[in-house]
Amino acid sequence: MSILILGGDGYLGWPTAMHFSSRGHDVTVVDNYFRRNACTELDTGMLYPVPTLIERAKIWHEKTGKEIKVVIGDLSEPEFMRSLFTGNFNYQWAVNNTFTGIPETIIHYAEQPSAPYSVMDYKHADITLINNLRVTNNLVWAVRDYSPETHIIKLGTMGVYGTPNIDIEEGWLEVEHKGRKDKFLFPRQASSLYHTTKIMDTDLEWFGVRMWDLRITDLMQGPVYGIETEESLIDDRLKTLFNYDEIFGTIVNRFIVQSIVGYPLTVYGQGGQTRGYLNIKDTLQCIEASQKHPAKKGELKIYNQIMETFTANELAELTQKVGNKLDFNVQIDHIENPRKEAEEHYYNPAYQGLQDIGVTPHLLDEASMEKMFKVVEQHKNNIRKDVIFKGVKWG
Amino acid sequence: MSILILGGDGYLGWPTAMHFSSRGHDVTVVDNYFRRNACTELDTGMLYPVPTLIERAKIWHEKTGKEIKVVIGDLSEPEFMRSLFTGNFNYQWAVNNTFTGIPETIIHYAEQPSAPYSVMDYKHADITLINNLRVTNNLVWAVRDYSPETHIIKLGTMGVYGTPNIDIEEGWLEVEHKGRKDKFLFPRQASSLYHTTKIMDTDLEWFGVRMWDLRITDLMQGPVYGIETEESLIDDRLKTLFNYDEIFGTIVNRFIVQSIVGYPLTVYGQGGQTRGYLNIKDTLQCIEASQKHPAKKGELKIYNQIMETFTANELAELTQKVGNKLDFNVQIDHIENPRKEAEEHYYNPAYQGLQDIGVTPHLLDEASMEKMFKVVEQHKNNIRKDVIFKGVKWG
Numbered sequence: 001m002s003i004l005i006l007g008g009d010g011y012l013g014w015p016t017a018m019h020f021s022s023r024g025h026d027v028t029v030v031d032n033y034f035r036r037n038a039c040t041e042l043d044t045g046m047l048y049p050v051p052t053l054i055e056r057a058k059i060w061h062e063k064t065g066k067e068i069k070v071v072i073g074d075l076s077e078p079e080f081m082r083s084l085f086t087g088n089f090n091y092q093w094a095v096n097n098t099f100t101g102i103p104e105t106i107i108h109y110a111e112q113p114s115a116p117y118s119v120m121d122y123k124h125a126d127i128t129l130i131n132n133l134r135v136t137n138n139l140v141w142a143v144r145d146y147s148p149e150t151h152i153i154k155l156g157t158m159g160v161y162g163t164p165n166i167d168i169e170e171g172w173l174e175v176e177h178k179g180r181k182d183k184f185l186f187p188r189q190a191s192s193l194y195h196t197t198k199i200m201d202t203d204l205e206w207f208g209v210r211m212w213d214l215r216i217t218d219l220m221q222g223p224v225y226g227i228e229t230e231e232s233l234i235d236d237r238l239k240t241l242f243n244y245d246e247i248f249g250t251i252v253n254r255f256i257v258q259s260i261v262g263y264p265l266t267v268y269g270q271g272g273q274t275r276g277y278l279n280i281k282d283t284l285q286c287i288e289a290s291q292k293h294p295a296k297k298g299e300l301k302i303y304n305q306i307m308e309t310f311t312a313n314e315l316a317e318l319t320q321k322v323g324n325k326l327d328f329n330v331q332i333d334h335i336e337n338p339r340k341e342a343e344e345h346y347y348n349p350a351y352q353g354l355q356d357i358g359v360t361p362h363l364l365d366e367a368s369m370e371k372m373f374k375v376v377e378q379h380k381n382n383i384r385k386d387v388i389f390k391g392v393k394w395g
Numbered sequence: 396m397s398i399l400i401l402g403g404d405g406y407l408g409w410p411t412a413m414h415f416s417s418r419g420h421d422v423t424v425v426d427n428y429f430r431r432n433a434c435t436e437l438d439t440g441m442l443y444p445v446p447t448l449i450e451r452a453k454i455w456h457e458k459t460g461k462e463i464k465v466v467i468g469d470l471s472e473p474e475f476m477r478s479l480f481t482g483n484f485n486y487q488w489a490v491n492n493t494f495t496g497i498p499e500t501i502i503h504y505a506e507q508p509s510a511p512y513s514v515m516d517y518k519h520a521d522i523t524l525i526n527n528l529r530v531t532n533n534l535v536w537a538v539r540d541y542s543p544e545t546h547i548i549k550l551g552t553m554g555v556y557g558t559p560n561i562d563i564e565e566g567w568l569e570v571e572h573k574g575r576k577d578k579f580l581f582p583r584q585a586s587s588l589y590h591t592t593k594i595m596d597t598d599l600e601w602f603g604v605r606m607w608d609l610r611i612t613d614l615m616q617g618p619v620y621g622i623e624t625e626e627s628l629i630d631d632r633l634k635t636l637f638n639y640d641e642i643f644g645t646i647v648n649r650f651i652v653q654s655i656v657g658y659p660l661t662v663y664g665q666g667g668q669t670r671g672y673l674n675i676k677d678t679l680q681c682i683e684a685s686q687k688h689p690a691k692k693g694e695l696k697i698y699n700q701i702m703e704t705f706t707a708n709e710l711a712e713l714t715q716k717v718g719n720k721l722d723f724n725v726q727i728d729h730i731e732n733p734r735k736e737a738e739e740h741y742y743n744p745a746y747q748g749l750q751d752i753g754v755t756p757h758l759l760d761e762a763s764m765e766k767m768f769k770v771v772e773q774h775k776n777n778i779r780k781d782v783i784f785k786g787v788k789w790g
Contacts, residue, residue: 078521119606122536126473129532130525133595137524137588141517165577166570175561175570175582180741182560187570187579189601193532196602200528200595206584207591211514211735211789340606346575394606 002026002100003291004084006075006135007109008068009053010035012155012224012283015240016107018231019284020291021066026100028069028091029053030084030110034131035241038117039248045387047242047257047379054093056238061095063235069094075110076131081138085146102147105291108154110135111201115159115192115339116247116392125193132197133204140208148214151294153287156202156220158276158306158349159195160188163342168349171218171302191341192394206300213298217290219354222306225252225364226280227375240280242376244383246390251315252277252364254388256376259323259330261383269337271313274347276306279362289357304351307361322369338393397421397495398686399479401470401530402504403463404448405430407550407619407678410635411502413626414679415686416461421495423464423486424448425479425505429526430636433512434643440782442637442652442774449488451633456490458630464489470505471526476533480541497542500686503549505530506596510554510587510734511642511787520588527592528599535603543609546689548682551597551615553671553701553744554590555583558737563744566615566697586736587789601695608693612685614749617701620647620759621675622770635675637771639778641785646710647672647759649783651771654718654725656778664732666708667739671701671746674757684752699746702756717764733788 003020007013008029021027031053039046051059057068070093073080083089087099111132112118118128136154143150161168164187173186185206188199201218208214232239243249244257246266255265278286286305295301310318316332323330337343355361362368398415402408403424416422426448434441446454452463465488468475478484482494506527507513513523531549538545556563559582568581580601583594596613603609627634638644639652641661650660673681681700690696705713711727718725732738750756757763 078517082517122473122477122533122540125532125536126529129528133524133528134521137520138517141520145517164579166572166575173570173572175568177561177568180561182582184559184582185584187577187582189580189598189605191602191606193602196598199598203584203591203594207586207588210584211586 001105002103004103004106005029005109006106006139007031007111009033010109010113011240012280013109014056015229015232015280015284016287017068018060018238019229019288021060021068022064022231028071028100030071030073030075032072032074034112039243042247043387044243044245044248045384047244047376048239048382050241051237057093059235059237067095069100075138076134078138082142085142103150105151105153106139107287108136108139108152111197112194114247115194116390118192118194119394120392128194129197133200136201136204140204140214143214144208144212148212152214152216153290154201154205154216154218156218157195157198158220158222158304159190159192160199160202160220161186162189162191163345163347165346168304170304170350170353171220191339209298209300215295215297215299217295217301217303219286219290219303219305221283222276222278223250224278224280224283225250227372229281229284245387247392251312255315255319256369256372257383258388259319259328260373260377260380261385262329263385263388264331264333265316265319266389267312267316267332267334268339269334270343271311271316271334272344273312273341274309274345276304276309276349276351277364278305278307279364279368281362282307282359285359286354289354289359293357303353304349305354306349306351308363309347309349318366318369322366322373326370326373338391340394396500397498399498399501400424400504401501401534402426402506404428405504405508406635407675408504409451410624410627410675410679411682412463413455413633414624414683416455416463417459417626423466423495425466425468425470427467427469429507434638437642438782439638439640439643440779442639442771443634443777445636446632452488454630454632462490464495470533471529473533477537480537498545500546500548501534502682503531503534503547506592507589509642510589511785513587513589514789515787523589524592528595531596531599535599535609538609539603539607543607547609547611548685549596549600549611549613551613552590552593553615553617553699554585554587555594555597555615556581557584557586558740558742560741563699565699565745565748566613586734604693604695610690610692610694612690612696612698614681614685614698614700616678617671617673618645619673619675619678620645622767624676624679640782642787646707650710650714651764651767652778653783654714654723655768655772655775656780657724658780658783659726659728660711660714661784662707662711662727662729663734664729665738666706666711666729668707668736669704669740669742671699671704671744672759673700673702674759674763676757677702677754680754681749684749684754688752698748699744700749701744701746703758704742704744713759713761713764717761717768721765721768733786735789
């Protein structure tokens with residue numbers, strides 16, 4: 001099976017590439033190093049240096065004999081996106097330098113993924129909007145024009161739903177109004193511009209599915225935590241990039257880093273904000289399950305990609321417990337909430353769909369968190385305390 | 396009152412500028428001639444030549460003694476949008492060449508407004524997406540940063556709702572689900588990329604309103620028909636631009652032109668498609684009523700801006716009746732539907748809100764249509780039969 005991964009250099013993109021490559025698929029990754037460049041620009045720090053995509057593909061080949069082809073380019077440019085379907089591009093690295101052909105599955109991670117980044121100022125808002133929307137739109141049109149049978153798997157976010165006062169279903173809602181009924185995309189209203197672009201992505205997909213019978217799966221993912229995956233254990237240099245700052249670091253990853261360097265855990269406001277979370281290993285399981293159970297022609301499948309829910313306070317307390325057990329003296333600080341969000345709210349999302357097609361959750365507990373502490377601790381000397389908190393405000 | 400009109404060269408923008416100028420407001424129009432350039436590129440034809448925005452502003456000044464200031468530039472560029480708030484730009488024409496200051500009201504028409512244009516191919520889709528989304532996002536951020544008290548009036552479209560099987564409310568819907576309730580933006584799914592960008596515009600606005608307490612009114616407008624407004628009668632050269640082709644010409648305007656040149660009325664498919672319509676004079680009334688009843692801080696007001704509904708068949712039959720009375724031998728052709736849309740469907744939109752704040756509808760009847768026939772007939776020799784039908788397909 002030929003699989004094209006857009007955004008193959010990112011936190012999830014690279015582990016996904018190794019995951020499918022190790023299972024015998026013909027994998028091509030595309031990236032423009034947007035994330036790395038943004039980390040450099042914003043001086044966010046990384047837990048350890050990460051080889052370029054080309055170096056990583058070479059290491060992967062050396063260690064496993066398997067090939068992950070690499071293309072570097074900006075997918076927000078329509079002509080570049082289309083070249084991936086016509087073969088009118090060059091691989092930056094490949095063992096066998098001939099066009100793989102049109103992919104059966106495309107996994108689309110190629111988006112600016114940070115909420116704080118998207119609301120820093122009008123320039124970063126503009127970059128987020130244009131990058132995310134253009135990539136998705138270019139992809140929909142390229143698939144329409146060149147390979148309508150290709151299954152697109154796109155990463156969305158649970159953040160599109162916000163915190164409504166009704167149960168959150170998996171993507172769709174049957175509405176009864178004045179005695180009549182219809183089914184719609186579940187109501188969505190997000191609290192960052194990044195999350196809002198994900199609402200729009202789904203609108204573009206749903207348009208393509210209805211107009212041109214495309215096949216799309218949209219995975220509404222919660223914040224992911226974790227470092228290691230089965231394939232990263234093969235060689236230390238294959239570990240995915242790991243941010244621990246407020247802009248690109250997700251909450252669990254960040255809390256562990258903060259604990260290790262004695263930076264009090266920064267809980268925003270009252271800490272009652274409830275969200276769904278998952279281990280990076282489960283992201284890979286979910287993507288693989290979606291790839292094995294593709295959407296049909298003219299179907300937009302939506303799954304809520306989380307394995308359990310926690311409040312910010314619960315995550316802080318768990319981190320503190322594990323950290324203290326490991327002799328870090330972990331403090332918790334309730335700081336003024338820089339975001340505009342409800343700090344106490346109803347939250348009851350459905351998320352059974354992915355487990356129904358074969359995903360077995362790795363839950364977050366003391367043991368799994370302790371393992372993460374151990375891995376992060378090895379890189380303790382790289383951690384820069386001064387870049388953890390950036391003070392990006394929504395207001 | 397200082398009023399800034401974005402997209403002031405368009406079918407509705409220019410009449411709006413004259414309308415507010417004649418009522419004593421300090422009006423500035425901004426445009427990049429996108430619409431004219433697109434008409435040239437696509438060879439769509441215009442019913443009569445239209446002077447440039449600068450020429451029109453000069454004629455307006457000459458005839459009325461009133462000033463409409465003109466700025467030419469691309470509002471999808473963030474820095475240009477922001478310059479309108481800082482004064483760091485040049486008027487291309489103004490009697491008094493000093494910065495008017497930050498506007499109290501901004502009327503936002505600056506969008507690619509054609510559904511067929513947006514689905515012609517991936518390039519026109521990309522242009523539509525980027526132009527429409529960037530302009531709205533730039534506007535929201537500029538108002539956030541420089542003048543959060545300014546009231547934004549944005550033109551949306553009834554097309555965002557599609558043709559749901561439930562009654563269409565004015566922008567919002569109270570949903571009850573599993574015994575709990577919440578209120579959301581009314582479910583939206585559109586059948587062109589253009590209409591989809593209007594869904595996204597509203598998402599951007601709603602984000603800005605929730606995060607930064609902006610004041611926004613979104614007018615979900617149906618297809619507009621008509622040529623003359625009170626102010627265009629002052630001088631023939633002040634008439635708004637008038638397209639009659641399938642891409643930029645709205646259905647009633649197009650049917651009248653087709654009748655006059657003996658081109659059979661092109662009804663798509665069965666012709667049961669029902670939509671809401673309004674006279675261009677009522678667009679001006681609606682904008683003025685919205686300006687007089689601004690949204691409050693932190694409020695997104697949504698109105699459905701239509702005055703009555705018709706099926707495509709009803710419009711064709713009315714046009715035929717009036718045309719035949721005037722001795723045009725009007726034929727009706729049911730052609731294969733180039734669009735993907737329901738040809739028989741439930742349609743019951745609410746649209747009382749604007750009438751409640753003072754709008755008195757001009758309804759479409761034989762008398763008002765006959766008047767339009769008379770105006771169009773004066774320009775009969777300019778009509779190019781070969782550009783009416785372009786054959787843009789959704790499929």
